[in-house]
Amino acid sequence: xxxxxxxxxxxxxxxxxxxxxxxxxxxxxxxxxxxxxxxxxxxxxxxxxxxxxxxxxxxxxxxxxxxxxxxxxxxxxxxxxxxxxxxxxxxxxxxxxxxxxxxxxxxxxxxxxxxxxxxxxxxxxxxxxxxxxxxxxxxxxxxxxxxxxxxxxxxxxxxxxxxxxxxxxxxxxxxxxxxxxxxxxxxxxxxxxxxxxxxxxxxxxxxxxxxxxxxxxxxxxxxxxxxxxxxxxxxxxxxxxxxxxxxxxxxxxxxxxxxxxxxxxxxxxxxxxxxxxxxxxxxxxxxxx
Amino acid sequence: xxxxxxxxxxxxxxxxxxxxxxxxxxxxxxxxxxxxxxxxxxxxxxxxxxxxxxxxxxxxxxxxxxxxxxxxxxxxxxxxxxxxxxxxxxxxxxxxxxxxxxxxxxxxxxxxxxxxxxxxxxxxxxxxxxxxxxxxxxxxxxxxxxxxxxxxxxxxxxxxxxxxxxxxxxxxxxxxxxxxxxxxxxxxxxxxxxxxxxxxxxxxxxxxxxxxxxxxxxxxxxxxxxxxxxxxxxxxxxxxxxxxxxxxxxxxxxxxxxxxxxxxxxxxxxxxxxxxxxxxxxxxxxxxxxxxxxxxxxxxxxxxxxxxxxxxxxxxxxxxxxxxxxxxxxxxxxxxxxxxxxxxxxxxxxxxxxxxxxxxxxxxxxxxxxxxxxxxxxxxxxxxxxxxxxxxxxxxxxxxxxxxxxxxxxxxxxxxxxxxxx
Numbered sequence: 129x130x131x132x133x134x135x136x137x138x139x140x141x142x143x144x145x146x147x148x149x150x151x152x153x154x155x156x157x158x159x160x161x162x163x164x165x166x167x168x169x170x171x172x173x174x175x176x177x178x179x180x181x182x183x184x185x186x187x188x189x190x191x192x193x194x195x196x197x198x199x200x201x202x203x204x205x206x207x208x209x210x211x212x213x214x215x216x217x218x219x220x221x222x223x224x225x226x227x228x229x230x231x232x233x234x235x236x237x238x239x240x241x242x243x244x245x246x247x248x249x250x251x252x253x254x255x256x257x258x259x260x261x262x263x264x265x266x267x268x269x270x271x272x273x274x275x276x277x278x279x280x281x282x283x284x285x286x287x288x289x290x291x292x293x294x295x296x297x298x299x300x301x302x303x304x305x306x307x308x309x310x311x312x313x314x315x316x317x318x319x320x321x322x323x324x325x326x327x328x329x330x331x332x333x334x335x336x337x338x339x340x341x342x343x344x345x346x347x348x349x350x351x352x353x354x355x356x357x358x359x360x361x362x363x364x365x366x367x368x369x370x371x372x373x374x375x376x377x378x379x380x381x382x383x384x385x386x387x388x389x390x391x392x393x394x395x396x397x398x399x400x401x402x403x404x405x406x407x408x409x410x411x412x413x414x415x416x417x
Numbered sequence: 418x419x420x421x422x423x424x425x426x427x428x429x430x431x432x433x434x435x436x437x438x439x440x441x442x443x444x445x446x447x448x449x450x451x452x453x454x455x456x457x458x459x460x461x462x463x464x465x466x467x468x469x470x471x472x473x474x475x476x477x478x479x480x481x482x483x484x485x486x487x488x489x490x491x492x493x494x495x496x497x498x499x500x501x502x503x504x505x506x507x508x509x510x511x512x513x514x515x516x517x518x519x520x521x522x523x524x525x526x527x528x529x530x531x532x533x534x535x536x537x538x539x540x541x542x543x544x545x546x547x548x549x550x551x552x553x554x555x556x557x558x559x560x561x562x563x564x565x566x567x568x569x570x571x572x573x574x575x576x577x578x579x580x581x582x583x584x585x586x587x588x589x590x591x592x593x594x595x596x597x598x599x600x601x602x603x604x605x606x607x608x609x610x611x612x613x614x615x616x617x618x619x620x621x622x623x624x625x626x627x628x629x630x631x632x633x634x635x636x637x638x639x640x641x642x643x644x645x646x647x648x649x650x651x652x653x654x655x656x657x658x659x660x661x662x663x664x665x666x667x668x669x670x671x672x673x674x675x676x677x678x679x680x681x682x683x684x685x686x687x688x689x690x691x692x693x694x695x696x697x698x699x700x701x702x703x704x705x706x707x708x709x710x711x712x713x714x715x716x717x718x719x720x721x722x723x724x725x726x727x728x729x730x731x732x733x734x735x736x737x738x739x740x741x742x743x744x745x746x747x748x749x750x751x752x753x754x755x756x757x758x759x760x761x762x763x764x765x766x767x768x769x770x771x772x773x774x775x776x777x778x779x780x781x782x783x784x785x786x787x788x789x790x791x792x793x794x795x796x797x798x799x800x801x802x803x804x805x806x807x808x809x810x811x812x813x814x815x816x817x818x819x820x821x822x823x824x825x826x827x828x829x830x831x832x833x834x835x836x837x838x839x
Binding site: 233348 | 476606632633639642664691699
């Protein structure tokens with residue numbers, strides 16, 4: 129039994145990091161822009177489909193372009209639609225992004241069809257590694273490595289680059305940043321684009337693991353919202369810790385009570401919110417209160 | 418008013434009023450018979466509407482698309498006409514079972530359909546069945562597999578094509594028993610999955626098979642790796658699956674990813690070809706029951722013609738779901754023609770008498786539960802897949818005799834259906 133617990137814990141860790149990658153983009157968008165992006169799962173699905181298409185046409189290495197293209201699509205969406213929501217009633221953002229999610233799914237269905245499409249990991253990453261009770265595939269190890277690298281890179285970008293400082297300042301006091309002569313709209317578009325890039329990256333990585341179909345967004349967006357809520361809205365560290373926690377709790381629930389596995393993350397969320405209503409690392413943000 | 422105006426005003430007496438009303442009634446009756454016959458014939462020439470409820474969005478949209486295409490093809494083959502009148506299909510979505518129920522009510526109340534075909538999943542079909550029972554309208558469910566639909570919850574207006582879980586189990590379980598005596602069940606936590614679990618558990622208990630593990634999995638589970646680790650630790654001889662639609666694609670992909678393909682045999686009932694096409698040739702594996710396969714040389718000529726039409730129109734082979742939609746709609750349309758009316762009771766009677774010859778089996782709906790009796794295919798995955806649409810080797814077609822039919826489909830005494838009256 130101990131072996132199984134260790135095995136499930138490691139598996140949950142890997143699953144959790146994939147959830148983190150999905151959720152951190154959502155958290156960043158909310159934290160920096162104040163927009164609850166219901167269409168975040170749609171960008172995840174777009175990333176998966178782009179990766180599949182590029183890999184079929186040009187080889188698996190070309191699939192690495194999928195997150196970048198997804199990010200650019202995100203920038204376009206922000207300029208065309210999202211920008212009009214800043215400072216408006218939050219409900220408008222929910223309605224618009226929800227409609228965008230439905231629209232994106234319909235477009236994917238129209239272009240690619242409703243049927244699930246086969247998408248395999250690159251051959252060089254096929255196979256698995258066994259170490260005692262731990263069984264993990266090479267591809268999942270690669271997913272873990274890429275996710276950790278992406279998280280560190282993004283954190284470094286926010287912390288150590290001038291543009292990152294602008295973004296962090298803008299999230300606290302957009303008016304002051306504007307008064308200092310900084311072109312905030314460009315910064316905000318970049319943030320939205322980066323959030324969508326992270327979603328697209330998650331989609332690219334998840335495509336060979338899950339099933340690529342137009343409704344795959346639902347499998348991403350719900351865990352993302354739960355993780356962002358548990359971690360605290362707008363908290364980068366919170367999203368990471370919450371994502372890992374959700375992954376491990378889900379795996380453990382599968383081991384002992386599998387029929388409760390889909391409910392486990394919601395029960396966890398309820399418990400944490402009872403103890404800490406803002407989430408684990410949630411902060412008080414004057415502009416939202 | 419001046420006295421002059423009152424003198425010239427028309428005085429309406431009671432006699433004049435009654436006489437006028439009677440004249441209007443007489444004129445109307447005469448007009449409908451002789452004076453304006455085009456009014457009656459215009460009503461008679463209103464199109465006959467058939468309702469269709471198939472998912473347009475969501476996880477089963479791909480299967481539903483095939484079913485809808487098959488159903489539409491059945492009407493197109495009749496040049497969109499029935500009983501000498503124009504016929505049309507009204508297709509509404511089924512995102513959830515509640516929405517399916519509401520859309521069934523809309524089809525009946527708003528669109529005045531004469532019958533309904535559809536219900537991609539069991540919960541939707543059960544919901545629609547409750548609506549048609551109340552509205553007294555015929556309904557043919559092509560795909561729902563929950564036992565209750567033609568069992569405990571049967572009614573005079575509901576007909577079902579897909580054999581229920583226990584029928585599929587009687588066909589596949591002996592093959593699983595031949596592979597080993599330790600089974601692991603992984604089934605979906607909804608009506609059909611729970612039926613599969615119950616059926617296989619009953620078979621196992623009756624045949625000395627040990628269930629070494631049984632997990633109920635939420636529908637639309639994205640990651641099965643933790644479940645696969647449990648299965649691996651349990652070391653069964655066979656894994657019996659009961660997960661729906663695209664979930665089976667996800668499961669088999671991850672099954673292969675974790676090196677389980679070929680190590681432990683996998684079997685599942687009532688899969689669709691589209692489920693395996695989505696897995697890909699590398700990961701596809703298992704033993705399955707299937708209702709129909711486009712490459713089966715024993716398909717009757719009409720079905721081969723349907724498959725050819727489908728492929729010409731949609732540029733891809735007809736999946737089994739297309740056949741199911743086509744067959745269900747054909748039953749409805751044939752019955753309307755046979756009844757020579759759109760009166761629901763007459764259509765129901767015609768459906769009960771409807772049948773087609775499929776090889777040695779007369780496929781039709783049993784009167785006592787309205788379950789279609791038909792052949793099933795037992796298929797395995799080809800060792801080497803070279804055609805992206807041809808994954809299966811047909812291992813058996815069963816039942817093929819009346820005796821086998823009763824063994825596989827069960828008798829009236831075994832049925833939980835207490836059929837009501839029209």
